[in-house]
Amino acid sequence: MMKNQLLTTFLILMVLLTSCASYKENSYFQGLDRNPEMAYKITNFSPPTIQPGDVLSLSVKSLNSDGSAIFNSGAVTTAKGKDGSSSATSSANDGYLVNKDGEIQLPLVHGVKVGQLSLEDAAALIKGKISPYLKEPEVSLAFTNFKVSVLGDVAHPDVITVDGERFSITDALSKAGDLTATANRKNVLLVREVDGKRKYINIDLTSPRLFESPYYYLKSNDLIYVEAGKAKFATQSTFVKVLPIVISIASLILIAIQVSK
Template identity: 45%
Template sequence: MYKHLIFLSVLFVLLLPACSYKGVPYFQDLNQNAPAKESISNFNPITIQPEDILGISVSSLNSEASSVFNYNLNTITGTAQNANNPVVGYLVDEKGQVQLPLIGSVKVSGLTISGVREKIQQQLTEYLKQPVVNVRLLNFKVSVMGDVLRPGVYPVTNQRISIPEAITLAGDLNITALRSNIILIREQEGNREYIPIDLTSKKLFNSPYYYLKTNDILYIQPGKNKYASVDNSYRNISILLSALSIVVILLTR
């Protein structure tokens, strides 16, 4: 009986998952003994999609005419804006269009931010003297969920964010996270993609998915040892059982 108890206690200890350092470091195939340099060829500017919200401000020599773009109220959120830097939110409809004063419907879906700016500015020259248009994507956000310090939805203000930057915003991966099995979930043009990402390889830097897009979701899968590493009481209980088994054997001899 006692032999069975000892065997079960030892087996329980052995079966507890252990954290392996091998899977912890990022970009393991990166040469850390010498500097390296490579060109960036995988960045593509964000393209506008239906349901995006564009912040558009217009100025011109016709200050009264251009003011119709810059009233001091955000039409999407209903919150007051800074009068010195007014930005109005225009929702891109299901047809990929925005409705603007003076020029009416403008097809923006599929265009980059600079493409939208140039298109609107060109059409406004018919109504305004030397118009200057600024465009910003107001609802650019990414989500990080799973085994990170601070899972959540993070707004992006500079119109460009990479996977490492998004993970850093979330406080980095926990030690128990699977760095080689991250899932990027992306929706665009009516399709949803599930893309595996490996943070242990420097190949990520040249991946077409290195830079995130609006509404991207990063899911960080926890390893099998998640709960054992968070709650060491499991291992402590098994060790205690083993010790008690030995004590019982010694006392009954």
């Protein structure tokens, strides 16, 4: 019985000594006012603008569908039916590549400068360019290569393909399975390319002002790196340092028990 109690005490001591990360260190948005009546206007989101290297999916609809087909997605395959009719289809992977000058090459109208425009503004510009060739055209654009990379101390590091225009750092970390218990939540690195330059931004996930950060919403090709916290290495280091001491104490207790019998 005494030996079982000693073993239990020993195991509890080891757990206490090796548990270095506190609950507070693992909490997000510390100090955030959680009053359910509080509401804050979102002012730090702006639609992403088109950049060189982007690939755009273009969908054009009009009253003359055959004319619309040549613009859709940048490439069209025509298939003939048994009755001799034809239909136009396009692959989901097709798209218009934005060149270094910010232009895409469209049939009939050729170069259209869409660089630095939002998708909505670019769609309006394209609509104006193709209107002479189509009746009442409707144009929609979407990014096909909006990707964000998440590396480091997360459950599932990955390259995430984004649907839509609004994607936040919390969305990305959720997609990656969240941070591990030992990750450093106070110093998450965001790497972003802007105008041919690479920017390095440190983000504190424990800050209640995270949602107001100009970097809360991500851009295409952003990289998020989560470094391991000190607790991850301290746990291993503490275990190695303390284990001999605990073994020595346990041995002395066992000897004392034997002598007292």
